Amino acid sequence: SQQGEEDPQALSIQEGENATMNCSYKTSINNLQWYRQNSGRGLVHLILIRSNEREKHSGRLRVTLDTSKKSSSLLITASRAADTASYFCATGFYQTGANNLFFGTGTRLTVIP
């Protein structure tokens, strides 16, 4: 079973608009990561936020984490056609010395030029 769930499942916006995706999870975590997956390609790491952090920025990306609500959001500002992809949140927690990631079902983002 998968740990997280993204919302919405699909999102279509015009180029230049902002895109917001949400992720909810079920159990206590050590960190939460966002990944992007283009059609036919592997997953690319975008950003990692730790459980003691509330907000993190990387370029046009802004991630928030609310551990009390067990939720996170990913904001992409000034979207581009190249941002079209599926976006996954993945939660990590310490288990047998590892940081296995548990992925959500993903949000499919389409940016229309």
Next chain:
Amino acid sequence: GAGVSQSPRYKVAKRGQDVALRCDPISGHVSLFWYQQALGQGPEFLTYFQNEAQLDKSGLPSDRFFAERPEGSVSTLKIQRTQQEDSAVYLCASSLSQGARGRGHEQYFGPGTRLTVT
């Protein structure tokens, strides 16, 4: 190499055949993970190695699935007597270290092997 590589990229197997999927992680990466991704779903954890030790295999769906990393670098995921429900993309990922408690590290993913069982 520059990134994680996997081979083959595509594999078609007849039901009942055995398959072996290879993963070459980034040089020097201690941790190696295998995930299974069904169509339209997120990846699901299968197993984890720290160097040559398989520390977690809780995600392997059945005893037909077996993974090894004998020298702590290249890893092979073997599926015996393949079934149609094994059809999926198998992703390999590596990371620099296992991460201290509460830390966590980003994982670098390979392009995956798409397995189709007919």
